Amino acid sequence: MTRSQTDIDAEKAEAEIADAAIDWLVRLQGGVVTERDWLDFDAWLTASPAHARAYDAVLAFDRRLDFDARFDAHFDAHGAQTAPVDALAASSAGRVVRLRPARRVWIWSAGAAIAAAFVAGAVLLPSSGLIGAHETTYATGVGERRTIVLEDGSRIEMNAASRLTVRFERHARRVRLDDAQAFFDVAKDSSRPFLVxxxxxxxxxxxxxxxxxxxxxxVAVKVQRGLVEVSPDLPRDAAPFRLRPGQGLSYREGRAADASLQAVAVEEVAGWRQGRLIYRDQPLSQIAGDMNRLFPRPVRLGDAQTANMRLSGVLIVDEQDAMVDRLSHLLPVRTTTTKDAIVIRAR
Structure with missing residues (x-):
């Protein structure tokens, strides 16, 4: 039976879309990706549902290649297993993998096969269940820090006494912060934005x-790398803030109208992760709260006057008594230490 010209044109169009999806995957997983690249990719991806389906298909194929390569690497030349396959599968599932040069050549040579399989409907797209539409809550105790590696390769470093919930959905990766501070290193995936x-x-x-x-x-947001869009509870017609490296935004919940961009140094973003608490005109009540998340013996403030004292400076995180002693040199306060608490009062 002879195919119609319409069928031939349709297949050609689908093959071209599949080729474009391959081009985008290779380009976005290359060594240097600019903001313009991501904006162009987002425009291409959202231009047609067929583009998103094609990119999903190519991404699934790429993940399968990576898993097969890792699987083969866990067996010697005689077929003997050299590492647990279950552990391999757990570490590889759902992770976006950068294309190494040899695999980049392979995916280019495999382009025709992918396109043909996509046109024929033979490429199985990952379902929402495989991607992991589930919710997990993580928490740290007083004085405890924790690093989480998510299934997409993103990393979250949690500060002490923090609680957050992660939910991966078909078209979005979501994190909800309760009482928490966390640093995010997000794996690039334009098909699923990362929402906090x-x-x-x-x-x-x-x-x-x-x-x-x-x-x-x-609430405070500080950017170390990339572009971050922050949307406080502002009127519907208000544009979100767009933060670049070296910029921050802070405000009190319910008072988003007071939010404004600020310049922040890179070392300020990394401060708590490097054992330094950096303050810019912050009240002593906040500093005491931070110390209470680091040590089991509570720090208490004697009165409102003490709580409202302001500090601009750096506190090195080491022993609690040493930190309190340094604080008394930075502010006009005196401390009284008991076995149950440390009380700070204005001098």
Whole structure:
């Protein structure tokens, strides 16, 4: 039976879309990807549902190649297993893998096969269940820090006494911060934006590094790398803030109208992860709260005057008594230490 010209044209169009999807995968997993690249890719991806289906198909094929290569590497020349396959599968599932040069050549040579399989409907797209539409809550205790590696390769470093919830969906990766501070190193995946909810604020990224703090009704976002879109609870017609490296945004929940961009140094973004608490005109009540998340013996403030004292400076995180002693040299306060608490009062 002779195929009609319409069928031939349709197959050709689908093959061209599949080829474009392969081009985007190779380009986005290359060594240097600019903001313009991501904006162009987002425009291409959202231009047609067929583009998203094709990119999903190519991404699934790429993940399968990586898994097969890792699987083969866990057996010697005689077929003997050299590492547990279950552990291999667990570490590889759902992870976006950068194309190494040899695999990049392979996926280019395999382009015709992928396109043909896509046109024929033979490529199985990952279902929402495989991608992991599930919710997991993580928490750290007083004085505890934790690093989480998510199934897409993103990393979250949690500060002490923090609680957050992660949910991966078909078209989005979501994190909800309760009382928490965390640093995010997000794996690039334009088909699934990474969304962080912190009280009445939503942070949206594709792939970048940034810090979010939600403590005592105060929200702060600081960017180390990439572009971050921050949407406080503003009127519907208000544009979101777009933060670049070296910029931050902070405000009190319920008072988003007071939010404004600020310049932040890179070392300030990395401060708590490197054992330094960096403050810019912050009240002593916040500093005491931070110390209470680091040590089991509570720090208490004697009165409102003491709580409202402001500090600009750096506190090195080491022993609690040493930190309190340094604090008394930075502010006009005196401390009284008992076995149950450390009380700070104005001099």
């Amino acid at each position: 909810s912190a009280g009445d604020t939503q942070v949206r990224v594709v792939g970048t590094q940034f810090d979010v703090r939600r403590r005592d009704g105060q």
